[in-house]
Amino acid sequence: MGFRTALSKGLLNMSEVKQELKAQVELFHKLTGHLPPHMDGHQHIHVLPEVRHVFAEVLEEYGIKYTRVPIEPGLHNCEWIPPSLMDFYLGVEEDSFNTVDVFTRHGIRWPDIYIGLSTMGKNMSVSNIWSAIDAAIVEFTSKAPSPAHLMPQSRTVTIELMVHPGYPSVPSLGGCGEGPDDFSQSWERLHELQTLIKPELQSHYKTRNIQLCSFKDL
Structure with missing residues:
Protein backbone atom coordinates (compact mmCIF):
# COMPACT_ATOMS: atom_id res chain seq x y z
CA MET A 1 0.00 0.00 0.00
CA ILE A 108 10.43 27.93 5.37
CA ARG A 109 11.51 29.19 1.97
CA TRP A 110 11.62 27.83 -1.57
CA PRO A 111 12.91 29.07 -4.94
CA ASP A 112 10.97 31.72 -6.85
CA ILE A 113 10.27 29.30 -9.70
CA TYR A 114 9.85 25.53 -9.83
CA ILE A 115 10.28 23.50 -13.03
CA GLY A 116 10.46 19.76 -13.49
CA LEU A 117 7.10 18.11 -14.05
CA SER A 118 6.99 19.11 -17.73
CA THR A 119 10.62 18.14 -18.38
CA MET A 120 10.80 14.86 -16.51
CA GLY A 121 12.22 11.66 -17.98
CA LYS A 122 11.65 11.21 -21.70
CA ASN A 123 10.28 14.76 -21.93
CA MET A 124 13.64 16.23 -20.98
CA SER A 125 15.55 17.93 -23.79
CA VAL A 126 17.63 21.07 -24.08
CA SER A 127 14.82 22.82 -25.95
CA ASN A 128 12.15 21.73 -23.45
CA ILE A 129 14.23 22.93 -20.52
CA TRP A 130 14.70 26.32 -22.12
CA SER A 131 11.06 26.62 -23.13
CA ALA A 132 10.04 25.85 -19.55
CA ILE A 133 12.51 28.38 -18.14
CA ASP A 134 11.43 31.08 -20.60
CA ALA A 135 7.73 30.54 -19.91
CA ALA A 136 8.30 30.53 -16.16
CA ILE A 137 10.33 33.74 -16.21
CA VAL A 138 7.70 35.50 -18.32
CA GLU A 139 4.99 34.51 -15.86
CA PHE A 140 7.14 35.44 -12.86
CA THR A 141 8.03 38.88 -14.19
CA SER A 142 4.41 39.55 -15.18
CA LYS A 143 3.50 39.21 -11.52
CA ALA A 144 6.33 41.49 -10.38
CA PRO A 145 5.59 44.96 -8.94
CA SER A 146 4.66 47.80 -11.30
CA PRO A 147 7.50 49.76 -12.97
CA ALA A 148 7.30 52.42 -10.28
CA HIS A 149 8.15 49.84 -7.64
CA LEU A 150 10.56 47.56 -9.45
CA MET A 151 12.85 45.32 -7.47
CA PRO A 152 16.53 46.34 -7.37
CA GLN A 153 18.58 45.22 -10.34
CA SER A 154 20.62 43.07 -7.97
CA ARG A 155 17.57 40.94 -7.17
CA THR A 156 18.36 37.36 -8.09
CA VAL A 157 15.58 35.12 -9.37
CA THR A 158 15.99 31.54 -8.19
CA ILE A 159 14.77 28.55 -10.20
CA GLU A 160 14.66 24.93 -9.12
CA LEU A 161 14.93 22.46 -11.99
CA MET A 162 13.85 19.09 -10.61
CA VAL A 163 15.92 16.32 -12.17
CA HIS A 164 16.56 12.60 -11.63
CA PRO A 165 19.87 11.89 -13.40
CA GLY A 166 21.43 8.50 -12.89
CA TYR A 167 21.36 4.92 -14.06
CA PRO A 168 18.45 2.47 -14.09
CA SER A 169 18.04 0.77 -10.72
CA VAL A 170 18.20 -2.99 -10.39
CA PRO A 171 14.98 -4.61 -9.09
CA SER A 172 15.00 -5.30 -5.34
CA LEU A 173 17.86 -2.82 -4.81
CA GLY A 174 17.35 0.81 -3.87
CA GLY A 175 14.05 2.63 -3.94
CA CYS A 176 12.00 4.01 -1.08
CA GLY A 177 10.86 1.21 1.21
CA GLU A 178 9.40 -1.17 -1.36
CA GLY A 179 12.21 -1.23 -3.89
CA PRO A 180 12.71 0.96 -6.97
CA ASP A 181 9.61 2.08 -8.85
CA ASP A 182 9.16 1.81 -12.61
CA PHE A 183 10.73 5.21 -13.27
CA SER A 184 13.80 4.36 -11.19
CA GLN A 185 14.32 1.23 -13.27
CA SER A 186 13.75 2.90 -16.64
CA TRP A 187 16.14 4.30 -19.23
CA GLU A 188 14.66 7.74 -18.58
CA ARG A 189 17.04 8.44 -15.69
CA LEU A 190 20.02 7.88 -17.98
CA HIS A 191 18.35 10.04 -20.62
CA GLU A 192 18.11 12.89 -18.09
CA LEU A 193 21.79 12.48 -17.19
CA GLN A 194 22.87 12.58 -20.82
CA THR A 195 20.73 15.67 -21.47
CA LEU A 196 21.97 17.60 -18.46
CA ILE A 197 25.65 17.22 -19.39
CA LYS A 198 25.22 18.32 -23.01
CA PRO A 199 27.60 21.19 -23.89
CA GLU A 200 24.83 23.19 -25.58
CA LEU A 201 22.86 23.26 -22.34
CA GLN A 202 25.89 24.48 -20.41
CA SER A 203 26.46 27.09 -23.11
CA HIS A 204 22.87 28.29 -22.77
CA TYR A 205 23.35 28.76 -19.04
CA LYS A 206 26.44 30.87 -19.62
CA THR A 207 24.85 32.94 -22.39
CA ARG A 208 21.77 33.66 -20.30
CA ASN A 209 23.83 34.48 -17.20
CA ILE A 210 22.36 31.56 -15.25
CA GLN A 211 24.52 30.35 -12.40
CA LEU A 212 24.16 26.76 -11.24
CA CYS A 213 24.13 26.36 -7.48
CA SER A 214 22.84 24.17 -4.69
CA PHE A 215 20.45 25.05 -1.89
CA LYS A 216 23.34 25.58 0.52
CA ASP A 217 24.51 28.45 -1.72
CA LEU A 218 21.24 30.38 -1.38
Whole structure:
Protein backbone atom coordinates (compact mmCIF):
# COMPACT_ATOMS: atom_id res chain seq x y z
CA MET A 1 0.00 0.00 0.00
CA GLY A 2 1.40 3.37 -1.00
CA PHE A 3 1.80 6.34 1.33
CA ARG A 4 -0.98 8.34 -0.31
CA THR A 5 -3.42 5.44 -0.06
CA ALA A 6 -2.58 4.88 3.60
CA LEU A 7 -3.09 8.58 4.31
CA SER A 8 -6.44 8.67 2.52
CA LYS A 9 -7.62 5.66 4.56
CA GLY A 10 -6.65 7.32 7.83
CA LEU A 11 -4.02 4.69 8.58
CA LEU A 12 -1.16 7.08 9.34
CA ASN A 13 -0.30 8.47 12.75
CA MET A 14 1.21 11.93 12.29
CA SER A 15 3.28 11.60 15.45
CA GLU A 16 4.93 8.56 13.88
CA VAL A 17 5.43 10.42 10.61
CA LYS A 18 7.12 13.21 12.56
CA GLN A 19 9.27 10.69 14.40
CA GLU A 20 10.38 9.18 11.09
CA LEU A 21 11.18 12.60 9.62
CA LYS A 22 13.33 13.48 12.62
CA ALA A 23 15.08 10.11 12.45
CA GLN A 24 16.00 10.73 8.82
CA VAL A 25 17.38 14.19 9.63
CA GLU A 26 19.40 12.75 12.51
CA LEU A 27 20.79 9.97 10.31
CA PHE A 28 21.74 12.48 7.62
CA HIS A 29 23.58 14.53 10.24
CA LYS A 30 25.34 11.45 11.58
CA LEU A 31 26.50 10.37 8.11
CA THR A 32 27.55 13.80 6.79
CA GLY A 33 28.40 15.83 9.87
CA HIS A 34 25.92 18.58 9.01
CA LEU A 35 22.21 19.18 8.62
CA PRO A 36 20.64 19.22 5.15
CA PRO A 37 20.16 22.72 3.71
CA HIS A 38 17.03 21.51 1.91
CA MET A 39 14.44 18.80 2.46
CA ASP A 40 11.39 17.54 0.57
CA GLY A 41 9.43 14.33 0.11
CA HIS A 42 9.55 11.56 -2.46
CA GLN A 43 6.83 12.18 -5.07
CA HIS A 44 5.99 15.42 -3.23
CA ILE A 45 4.36 13.75 -0.22
CA HIS A 46 5.58 16.61 2.00
CA VAL A 47 2.76 18.84 0.70
CA LEU A 48 -0.02 16.36 1.46
CA PRO A 49 -2.73 17.28 4.00
CA GLU A 50 -1.65 16.64 7.61
CA VAL A 51 1.87 15.72 6.49
CA ARG A 52 2.64 19.31 5.52
CA HIS A 53 2.17 20.44 9.12
CA VAL A 54 4.50 17.95 10.81
CA PHE A 55 6.99 18.34 7.97
CA ALA A 56 7.09 22.11 8.52
CA GLU A 57 7.48 21.64 12.27
CA VAL A 58 10.49 19.37 11.79
CA LEU A 59 12.19 21.75 9.36
CA GLU A 60 11.68 24.67 11.72
CA GLU A 61 12.94 22.67 14.69
CA TYR A 62 16.18 21.78 12.91
CA GLY A 63 16.62 25.13 11.19
CA ILE A 64 16.34 23.67 7.69
CA LYS A 65 15.48 26.72 5.61
CA TYR A 66 14.53 25.40 2.18
CA THR A 67 12.06 22.97 0.68
CA ARG A 68 10.24 22.43 -2.61
CA VAL A 69 6.81 23.78 -3.52
CA PRO A 70 6.00 22.05 -6.84
CA ILE A 71 3.85 24.65 -8.58
CA GLU A 72 5.09 24.79 -12.17
CA PRO A 73 4.16 27.75 -14.39
CA GLY A 74 2.56 26.68 -17.66
CA LEU A 75 1.89 23.12 -16.52
CA HIS A 76 -1.72 23.24 -17.73
CA ASN A 77 -0.52 23.89 -21.30
CA CYS A 78 1.71 20.81 -21.52
CA GLU A 79 -0.30 18.71 -23.95
CA TRP A 80 2.38 16.01 -24.20
CA ILE A 81 1.79 14.86 -20.61
CA PRO A 82 -0.58 11.83 -20.51
CA PRO A 83 -3.97 12.54 -18.87
CA SER A 84 -3.43 10.12 -16.00
CA LEU A 85 -0.09 11.69 -15.15
CA MET A 86 -1.49 15.19 -15.56
CA ASP A 87 -4.23 14.37 -13.06
CA PHE A 88 -1.54 13.40 -10.55
CA TYR A 89 0.45 16.56 -11.25
CA LEU A 90 -2.62 18.77 -10.84
CA GLY A 91 -3.34 17.08 -7.53
CA VAL A 92 0.21 17.85 -6.42
CA GLU A 93 -0.27 21.45 -7.56
CA GLU A 94 -3.47 21.82 -5.54
CA ASP A 95 -1.80 20.38 -2.44
CA SER A 96 1.11 22.77 -2.98
CA PHE A 97 -1.13 25.84 -3.14
CA ASN A 98 -2.71 24.73 0.13
CA THR A 99 0.73 24.31 1.69
CA VAL A 100 2.16 27.77 1.00
CA ASP A 101 0.68 29.41 4.11
CA VAL A 102 1.80 26.55 6.34
CA PHE A 103 5.41 26.72 5.19
CA THR A 104 5.41 30.52 5.37
CA ARG A 105 4.25 30.50 8.99
CA HIS A 106 7.17 28.24 9.88
CA GLY A 107 9.73 30.44 8.13
CA ILE A 108 10.43 27.93 5.37
CA ARG A 109 11.51 29.19 1.97
CA TRP A 110 11.62 27.83 -1.57
CA PRO A 111 12.91 29.07 -4.94
CA ASP A 112 10.97 31.72 -6.85
CA ILE A 113 10.27 29.30 -9.70
CA TYR A 114 9.85 25.53 -9.83
CA ILE A 115 10.28 23.50 -13.03
CA GLY A 116 10.46 19.76 -13.49
CA LEU A 117 7.10 18.11 -14.05
CA SER A 118 6.99 19.11 -17.73
CA THR A 119 10.62 18.14 -18.38
CA MET A 120 10.80 14.86 -16.51
CA GLY A 121 12.22 11.66 -17.98
CA LYS A 122 11.65 11.21 -21.70
CA ASN A 123 10.28 14.76 -21.93
CA MET A 124 13.64 16.23 -20.98
CA SER A 125 15.55 17.93 -23.79
CA VAL A 126 17.63 21.07 -24.08
CA SER A 127 14.82 22.82 -25.95
CA ASN A 128 12.15 21.73 -23.45
CA ILE A 129 14.23 22.93 -20.52
CA TRP A 130 14.70 26.32 -22.12
CA SER A 131 11.06 26.62 -23.13
CA ALA A 132 10.04 25.85 -19.55
CA ILE A 133 12.51 28.38 -18.14
CA ASP A 134 11.43 31.08 -20.60
CA ALA A 135 7.73 30.54 -19.91
CA ALA A 136 8.30 30.53 -16.16
CA ILE A 137 10.33 33.74 -16.21
CA VAL A 138 7.70 35.50 -18.32
CA GLU A 139 4.99 34.51 -15.86
CA PHE A 140 7.14 35.44 -12.86
CA THR A 141 8.03 38.88 -14.19
CA SER A 142 4.41 39.55 -15.18
CA LYS A 143 3.50 39.21 -11.52
CA ALA A 144 6.33 41.49 -10.38
CA PRO A 145 5.59 44.96 -8.94
CA SER A 146 4.66 47.80 -11.30
CA PRO A 147 7.50 49.76 -12.97
CA ALA A 148 7.30 52.42 -10.28
CA HIS A 149 8.15 49.84 -7.64
CA LEU A 150 10.56 47.56 -9.45
CA MET A 151 12.85 45.32 -7.47
CA PRO A 152 16.53 46.34 -7.37
CA GLN A 153 18.58 45.22 -10.34
CA SER A 154 20.62 43.07 -7.97
CA ARG A 155 17.57 40.94 -7.17
CA THR A 156 18.36 37.36 -8.09
CA VAL A 157 15.58 35.12 -9.37
CA THR A 158 15.99 31.54 -8.19
CA ILE A 159 14.77 28.55 -10.20
CA GLU A 160 14.66 24.93 -9.12
CA LEU A 161 14.93 22.46 -11.99
CA MET A 162 13.85 19.09 -10.61
CA VAL A 163 15.92 16.32 -12.17
CA HIS A 164 16.56 12.60 -11.63
CA PRO A 165 19.87 11.89 -13.40
CA GLY A 166 21.43 8.50 -12.89
CA TYR A 167 21.36 4.92 -14.06
CA PRO A 168 18.45 2.47 -14.09
CA SER A 169 18.04 0.77 -10.72
CA VAL A 170 18.20 -2.99 -10.39
CA PRO A 171 14.98 -4.61 -9.09
CA SER A 172 15.00 -5.30 -5.34
CA LEU A 173 17.86 -2.82 -4.81
CA GLY A 174 17.35 0.81 -3.87
CA GLY A 175 14.05 2.63 -3.94
CA CYS A 176 12.00 4.01 -1.08
CA GLY A 177 10.86 1.21 1.21
CA GLU A 178 9.40 -1.17 -1.36
CA GLY A 179 12.21 -1.23 -3.89
CA PRO A 180 12.71 0.96 -6.97
CA ASP A 181 9.61 2.08 -8.85
CA ASP A 182 9.16 1.81 -12.61
CA PHE A 183 10.73 5.21 -13.27
CA SER A 184 13.80 4.36 -11.19
CA GLN A 185 14.32 1.23 -13.27
CA SER A 186 13.75 2.90 -16.64
CA TRP A 187 16.14 4.30 -19.23
CA GLU A 188 14.66 7.74 -18.58
CA ARG A 189 17.04 8.44 -15.69
CA LEU A 190 20.02 7.88 -17.98
CA HIS A 191 18.35 10.04 -20.62
CA GLU A 192 18.11 12.89 -18.09
CA LEU A 193 21.79 12.48 -17.19
CA GLN A 194 22.87 12.58 -20.82
CA THR A 195 20.73 15.67 -21.47
CA LEU A 196 21.97 17.60 -18.46
CA ILE A 197 25.65 17.22 -19.39
CA LYS A 198 25.22 18.32 -23.01
CA PRO A 199 27.60 21.19 -23.89
CA GLU A 200 24.83 23.19 -25.58
CA LEU A 201 22.86 23.26 -22.34
CA GLN A 202 25.89 24.48 -20.41
CA SER A 203 26.46 27.09 -23.11
CA HIS A 204 22.87 28.29 -22.77
CA TYR A 205 23.35 28.76 -19.04
CA LYS A 206 26.44 30.87 -19.62
CA THR A 207 24.85 32.94 -22.39
CA ARG A 208 21.77 33.66 -20.30
CA ASN A 209 23.83 34.48 -17.20
CA ILE A 210 22.36 31.56 -15.25
CA GLN A 211 24.52 30.35 -12.40
CA LEU A 212 24.16 26.76 -11.24
CA CYS A 213 24.13 26.36 -7.48
CA SER A 214 22.84 24.17 -4.69
CA PHE A 215 20.45 25.05 -1.89
CA LYS A 216 23.34 25.58 0.52
CA ASP A 217 24.51 28.45 -1.72
CA LEU A 218 21.24 30.38 -1.38
